[in-house]
Amino acid sequence: MQYGDTGWIGVTVTLLLVTFILGNIFRAKKGKDLYIRRIAGLNAIDEAIGRATEMGKPVLMVPGLGALNAISMQALLIFAHVARTAAKFGTPIRLCCADAAVYTVAQELIRDVYASEGLADRYDMDSVRFISDRQFAFAGGVSGIILREQTAAAFFLGEFYAESMIFAETANSVGAIQVAGSTEKTQTPFFIAACDYVLIGDEFYAASAYLNREPVLVGSLIGQDWSKVAIMATILLGALMNSIEMRGTTVFERKDGVLQPIAERPMKIADTTFTHLFKPQRNPEEDAKIEREKDPKFDAGAGEGGGE
Amino acid sequence: METPVTPPAMGFAEKLMSVKRHTLYLLLIVATSVPTFFSITLPNKPDQPSIDFFTTVMALPEGSTILIETDWTKSTRGDSMGQMQALLRILMRHNIKFAIYSTADPAAPQVARDTIGRVSEERRAKGERPYVRWEDWVDLGYFPNSEATNNAIATNIRKAFAGKTEVPGVGQPATDVFRSPVLSHIQKVGDMPLLLVVTASKTFDIIVERLYGKVPLAAMVTGVMGPESTVYYASGQMVGLCVGLKGALDIERMMESGVNNPPDKPVVVNKKNPEVVPGFPGDDNEGNGKAYYPTLHLALTLMILAVIIGNIGMVLTRKGAKS
Amino acid sequence: MNYPLFKLTLGVIATVGLYTVLWKENKFYRFWEHAFLGLAAGWSLVALWTESLKSVWWDKMVGVTAEGGGVDTPGFWPYVLLLPIGLMGYFVFSKKHNWLSRVPIGIIIGLWSGQQVQVWWNRYGPQINGTLKPILPTGDGFFVPDTTGMTPEEAAAVAGNLYVSQAITNLIFIATVLCVLSYFLFSFDFKNRFIRGMTVSGRWLLMVGFGAIFGSTVMMRFTLLIDRMYFVWIEWLRDTVLRIGG
């Protein structure tokens, strides 16, 4: 089997991580009370909603600019938790979407929340809105809502880009409590500057496990930790091995995936075992030997038909 | 700016701590407006990523074809247009053909074409050979799905851009781009010496994920994408990187002075590679980089002052509280 | 009033309109905000077909008869099945059948999720490899000697060596990655002093990283503002309205 692109190592590592995660999920399903460290931003959620309830002003939720994927999904799951609390207190909510597919899920999800709380009648489908799928139109629209409705609490969780600063600072100007978290590390510093509580990096992914200690989520969280530990170990081991190897000399050099003898010289990083492992090379000559019969209809001149 | 509009009750320290946002906004508008009317030259020392970018582009063999993914629109004109302009000037002076495509925004090809047109026009004005579409460059257009497009380019570039046509000249029928002088010799993406991304969004992530190892990659990114893309530059997944206005300015300066040039007393030193790269001294190498740099100074100064003042205020009030 | 001037002027007015929100939310801003949202939505409707469905769906489904020597593309009829699947999403407002909307959603999510498995290594493998920096010095001397005036051989030798200062830098690099990673370990309750120290310093190192991001981002944000000002003062006022040197 030829793994032309990744080499066997890539496949192996990926599968290892997958096993860690799934393995722990199924392990945790057996149900043990598992530890998760404190995440400040998430304890603030109820406080923020409480504040909004006192002031009788709406709670704003923005799942970011991203299309429908795990990130916006995760954001919506956290918002479901927020919406549940808000529903109990009868606090009005505003959920502003920048993607129609996300909007669809949000409608479904939030309606479910209200229904499951037996408050279906309280649910106003206009509280979940599609604003615009164009970044700055979205930014303009949301800050318009923040300013006009004077939202008392704001949750910005998901994939945020430049607009993060517009939201955070506008919400701050109306004195809203803000909980923010973005998988976009470039935006995190701005949230840190303007928001009260910030989820950094994959604290965001840990959130739902932290909020509702479901075995599946907690298990997966443990699996993620194992994976991180594995990476840390690899880095330690690799760095040490590279250091030791590079103190020595080599009489081989890898050219096109083949080790060729050379005059003895000090090791370079490119000669180390780990580099060979991580950067598999294919031998173009060997590859060129693989020949296939041509399709008679093929016209070398033009681009091929069926430009998928 | 130590004189904000605040109720007289406040002490000096409190005043420093509570400058109204509107005051700051006003000051910023002034700071960014006034200098635009003047042309000032400020010292600047190119960064290594920019140097690598410049030398990589300068080293491209004459007449070769490179692929450019251009993913910026008017909204990031300030950063990207200066970069693209500098890039195009170099490419055109070295007769390097290029094919552009976009995956971020439907409006991206338009701004790219405008920029190419402008640079080509300035060549015509100088009596140099203008860059001709179809002969020297082709526009492959906009592709809505960045992942799919770059995956396709990685697996089979001819299929990725199949069916794209251009009009070779007045009165001629639209023709398959792969029959153009630009792309006729390209069978796979590896046949190109470089794939360049001029982007204001995360599209270079996708490029690296899908195309790393298939073709050398270099990027011109907006200041905000800088830190993220630096990760790829550091890990060697990108051969060159030009970040933000500073990057554009770096390139402009190197176009003027060259790298390790003159050898005896170089203006710009490339620590990685002693090879001498002459620039285009005397040619018009200046662009947005030079035009905006002084204003940037003023704006940054304002910001730094604001922060310092705030902190002084805080320290003073603390002292007051203690005594 | 000629078209370019008209176009630029309206552009300037719109920009100013949006800027007024800096003072406070007002009717002028509200007008431009809603105009903005309207135009954006309209454009999305146009782009929906012209930039997206036409090329990635319709043309694929019915095929293309290529001009100019291109190869004809036959139609690939299974694409039509996407229509009913996609339209299932519209059941979301139905009381009875809203679950159907979960099918297209599920497919979109599934596609994204599967791809994570595919791209993980391409993206992080090289980064892990890039982190494996040597931390034991091979060259004697603390600092990298200056190579100017050396023969290429000597220079190469220097470049090949790892001096103490570089080794320390590499050590810090690796330590940073490890500390930051340890900060993101959620399920371990660390009793060990050392590891606690790691996680705390991890958070501090993150702040250093964020500071750097902030610094470089500020440059870009200001550049955009400067560009706007350039647009208003130079391109519009000086070159178009007053026609000075334009």
Add this chain to the structure above:
Amino acid sequence: MNGFFAQVIPPSPFNAPNGSAELWTRLVIALLLGVAAVVALMKAPVSVRKPVVAVSTFCAGLYWVVFFLWPRPVNRLPGDMPSGLVDGVGFWLEDANPIVGNLSNVLSAFLLGLGIYSLLRIHGMRVIKGHKDAFFSAVLLLGILAMGVFGYWDWLDKMSPTGPSLALEANWAFQNRVRDFLFDGLLQEMDAGMFSLIAFYILSAAYRAFRIRSIEATLLLATAFIVMLSFMGLVTGLLDGVIDGIKGTADPGFLDNFKLTEIAKWLRATVETPSLRGIDFGIGIGALAMGLRLWLSLEKTAVSS
């Protein structure tokens, strides 16, 4: 089987020439079958709902997983035919790649209507009910209409045989101009305008938040300052000048490491890059885990609950 996704080598049961009768018959039949399937699902008992969603999610994700695990055909040149089964599947996966890559785009494109519906609903109601912001809602609706109409009108022109001539502004008709005005003159300018607003917000946020209260805030502030200053050629010029003054410009030496540009470079290369990498590893694994949970419907979500 190679012919399945590969549109390159017609005829295959799955593709037919552009405009041919057989293509259209197959198209219509497929559509009808699709609609029938939807109706069937509507009639289906509650018990099948969850499996249906779970299975469709799983199958969608499965492609990419297989694509990752299956050996790639090596040295495949345009026009090649597969040499064996493994190779054939490899070809199949490669050819399917762009198609599958587009699926989610097409599907989410179909959903856009829901978003627009939400807009029309909210703002239409306001106009009808005479809400205090009715006028602005009307402006919004008008915007949609105008951009929609002229956008398509202009596009049809560009698609027409005379389309290429529109590259020249001189050949523009009324509708092309209006569209250019709405899109290029207003929409794009407002994009840029809104974007540039951020500079103001950054300034006020920095002024308010960047106080040396805690170690963290101080570190953030300090690094931000160093990096910002390193962008200011004037400052770096001066400071570097001072250092050169101390040690003399003649030969680069130890003190050079303390030039602002060097410090900033060192910080970014030695602390920023690795710390970002650290976050990245975390996020990457988080996404992978979340992906797996969603793919296998292990998570209670709107998709599988």
